[in-house]
Amino acid sequence: MHELGIAESALEMALTQATAAKATRVLSLVIRVGALSGVDPEALRFAFTAILPGTPAEGAAVQIDSVAALAYCPTCQRDFVPDTDHFFECPTCGQLCSTLKQGRELDLIRLEMT
Numbered sequence: 001m002h003e004l005g006i007a008e009s010a011l012e013m014a015l016t017q018a019t020a021a022k023a024t025r026v027l028s029l030v031i032r033v034g035a036l037s038g039v040d041p042e043a044l045r046f047a048f049t050a051i052l053p054g055t056p057a058e059g060a061a062v063q064i065d066s067v068a069a070l071a072y073c074p075t076c077q078r079d080f081v082p083d084t085d086h087f088f089e090c091p092t093c094g095q096l097c098s099t100l101k102q103g104r105e106l107d108l109i110r111l112e113m114t
């Protein structure tokens, strides 16, 4: 389960920012997770509950923001939701598209500290 490693690096990032801001406590974290990032949001949430105790982020609220996958078809000039993880086939013209507009995000997008 690589979610543990992801949670650890997100926590490290949060604590680095907190230190830089001279904050002593991290109150909440918001992580954006794309549908195609390969990360299971529930497993990630669970990983955070396992690693936060004993750190300045103990008790912090962890919010996982899921981002749906969205691909773009240049022929139809429209976005569509791909139904597989690997090939993005346009539902209108059937063309395989390689442009993914969103869905692979894995970012710490917001941090609240005091």
Ligand SMILES: [Zn+2]
Residues within 6 Å of the ligand: 073, 074, 075, 076, 077, 090, 091, 092, 093, 094, 095
């Ligand atoms: Zn198309």
